Amino acid sequence: MEKILTIDGRQVKFKSTGAFLLKYKAQFGRDALQDLYKLQTAIDKNNEIINVEALDLEVMYNIAWSLAKTADPSLPPPIEWLDTFSEFPLNDIIPELQEMIQRCLSSTVSSKKKA
Template sequence: MIKTVMIDGKEVPFKVSASFPLVYKANFNTDILTLILPLLSEILEGLGDEAIVDGKVVITPLALSEMLKNVYSLEYVDIMNLFWTLAKCADDSIPEPIKWFGQFDEFPMVDIGKEVFPMLFNSLISKKKLGNLATTKKKAANK
């Protein structure tokens, strides 16, 4: 799954694939699950029913704001490493993170996250499980 995002006047492709965890581990010497699982847990706690449409996570600015209120486990550099890895999966020729980020005068993390995170989350959680989560939340709200 590839998503191209305009950043500082440049088209930047991001890709989620099966190699994503391997690229992350090879470059940052840690398993991506140590970052992703707490992040997913915290985000799912703040995920409203309106953020799941037809079994896919749809992130609106309001939904992102609500989700990020629950995220305490991340450092800014964690998100940067995540974005770099997704970009590296799309284009193996990009340089090391410091040089790659250095080419941008602006790198609006929240705007990029709105574009990239749904793709990442949709690749990690099956549509069936997302549908079950939405149903469970609706049932709990109706009680």
């Protein structure tokens, strides 16, 4: 799945593939699923913060970078990439990326196992 968002007046492409989770781990040395679960406990379905201790903005930036890097392999490292923006409104960006993340994690394959 691909999505283009306008951030700081620029068109930024994001892409979710099976490699997204591996790129995250390769870059940050952390398991994306564990980080995503922690974020899920911090924010409710209405994107309201319910657990400040579990809220990790670094994870949000890392997720966004990983999805952008999947779309454009020529992107610089995360901090250099983020420095190219004068604003990067996570409150607007993360909800737009949630569907991509969920699609990457959910199954579309039907089980062929018979009882």
